[in-house]
Amino acid sequence: MKEWTQEERYRVLQDKSEIAELYEKIQTSDYRQTYHLQPITGLSSDPNGFVYHKGVWHLYYQWCPWGAVHGLKYWYHTTSADLVHWRNEGVGIHPDTIYDNKGVHSGSGFSADDKLYLFYTGNHRDENWVRTPYTCVAELTDQGQLIKHPEPLFGPHPAYTEHQRDPKVVYDKDTERYYILLGAQSQELKGRVLIYSSASLLEGWTFAGELKVPGFEDLGGMWECPSIERINGKDVLVFSPQYTTLPHRGPSTNHNIYLIGQMDFSKLTFTAEGDYRHLDYGFDFYAAQFAANVQEEDKAILTAWIGLPDNHYPTESEDWEGSLIVPRELRIEDNRLKQAPISGLSQLRGEELALDGRLPRVCELELTTTGKDNLDLAFFCQEGDKGGLRLVYDAQEKVCHFDRSQMEQRFNVAIGEQLSVPLEQELTSLRVFIDRSSIEFFFNDGEATFTSHLYPTATETGLKLDQGVQIRAWELKSSVTDDFIV
Ligand code: FRU
Numbered sequence: 001m002k003e004w005t006q007e008e009r010y011r012v013l014q015d016k017s018e019i020a021e022l023y024e025k026i027q028t029s030d031y032r033q034t035y036h037l038q039p040i041t042g043l044s045s046d047p048n049g050f051v052y053h054k055g056v057w058h059l060y061y062q063w064c065p066w067g068a069v070h071g072l073k074y075w076y077h078t079t080s081a082d083l084v085h086w087r088n089e090g091v092g093i094h095p096d097t098i099y100d101n102k103g104v105h106s107g108s109g110f111s112a113d114d115k116l117y118l119f120y121t122g123n124h125r126d127e128n129w130v131r132t133p134y135t136c137v138a139e140l141t142d143q144g145q146l147i148k149h150p151e152p153l154f155g156p157h158p159a160y161t162e163h164q165r166d167p168k169v170v171y172d173k174d175t176e177r178y179y180i181l182l183g184a185q186s187q188e189l190k191g192r193v194l195i196y197s198s199a200s201l202l203e204g205w206t207f208a209g210e211l212k213v214p215g216f217e218d219l220g221g222m223w224e225c226p227s228i229e230r231i232n233g234k235d236v237l238v239f240s241p242q243y244t245t246l247p248h249r250g251p252s253t254n255h256n257i258y259l260i261g262q263m264d265f266s267k268l269t270f271t272a273e274g275d276y277r278h279l280d281y282g283f284d285f286y287a288a289q290f291a292a293n294v295q296e297e298d299k300a301i302l303t304a305w306i307g308l309p310d311n312h313y314p315t316e317s318e319d320w321e322g323s324l325i326v327p328r329e330l331r332i333e334d335n336r337l338k339q340a341p342i343s344g345l346s347q348l349r350g351e352e353l354a355l356d357g358r359l360p361r362v363c364e365l366e367l368t369t370t371g372k373d374n375l376d377l378a379f380f381c382q383e384g385d386k387g388g389l390r391l392v393y394d395a396q397e398k399v400c401h402f403d404r405s406q407m408e409q410r411f412n413v414a415i416g417e418q419l420s421v422p423l424e425q426e427l428t429s430l431r432v433f434i435d436r437s438s439i440e441f442f443f444n445d446g447e448a449t450f451t452s453h454l455y456p457t458a459t460e461t462g463l464k465l466d467q468g469v470q471i472r473a474w475e476l477k478s479s480v481t482d483d484f485i486v
Pocket of ligand 1: 045046062073105106107121165166183224225287309
């Protein structure tokens, strides 16, 4: 693996010609996705600025141009009319001011008064590498010009550590004020959400206080990427707790959870109705963000990074890694989220396939089972049904056990290669979305999901099913353009 110097990681991109060769090189990779967003070169991580504005969905990702390394971060801009077909628009926000000299870090989008605003963290570091995070705003004009406000909205709060970032902006009708939720870490090294409020979007922001989330004060050492959305009169709070292990997550210390309850901005309190749940039970899922301005009361739209901080993926040797999930529609049923891939995705279906024991690299599968029988399935297994990503269903316990240790290309072994998904209902239906380097499972109409990167080799081409499993499969057409737009 390449060792990066600080200088290499934080090099400023001056001209697209500097990465033209890299772009050409990664086009030849066997693992480039076809219907998932991915970096044009280098690394993509968190989704940012996800918002519906004037008929267009805008979605950015954290981007480091130079390779599969977390260095100087840009926002890379993509757009879509339907959340299925995406096109590259080029760099969205450059780190080009004193406030973001070492990166434009994560944040959210907000559509107001016919204007599109992007709220982000300016990651400033001084010559001694001491970090000062600023909460900043920029406007994207209808002509596609980005205008950064010259001064940040506010700087860091002195009572918390340097970890204060990822502004999520919302408007609360009850208090008639705007709020920014920031992921933060207390001096006692606990994960927190800080709240700032203002009567107007672009000025007058003051610190309102810490968000109280009774019962969940000890959930990790930093809460990254808070996001909140209302679905049918209930609030869903999402964040990514770090520096702790959690049940069902193996030894990993990076997670993404949700709480359903009521948000009261006048009391700065989120009252959860029940325990937290994992947004996804898979190996690679993080920094999920709701789309803003969805305009439908009964559902929310969510995307996330297929990847984790502090981890490494096999395409690192090709100088790129990372991808975003297919956007999901979220509804609430029986006080838990039901997640489904964006409904328009079925437009991508091509021929229905007769699989005959072989698994295409890009496809959708629909499995139906009795729910009463144990199952032992393998995706991308070798000849003789050996290896592959194993999925064992224990019907009595209603648990799906995954094991990716038998794939040829193993990675991130230290966070464990086995994970389990506990189900509420018997497993009767399973939808699987496979792209060239990822796999997403939706159990029982989305009562739980499981997302993983996966890098099958030329001999890993098989699908092992069990008796009693009925399957339908479709090839999926490509929907993400991979143009070199910088
Ligand atoms: C989450 C995160 C955010 C931060 C960004 C930097 O993955 O650490 O908290 O803004 O990545 O790329």
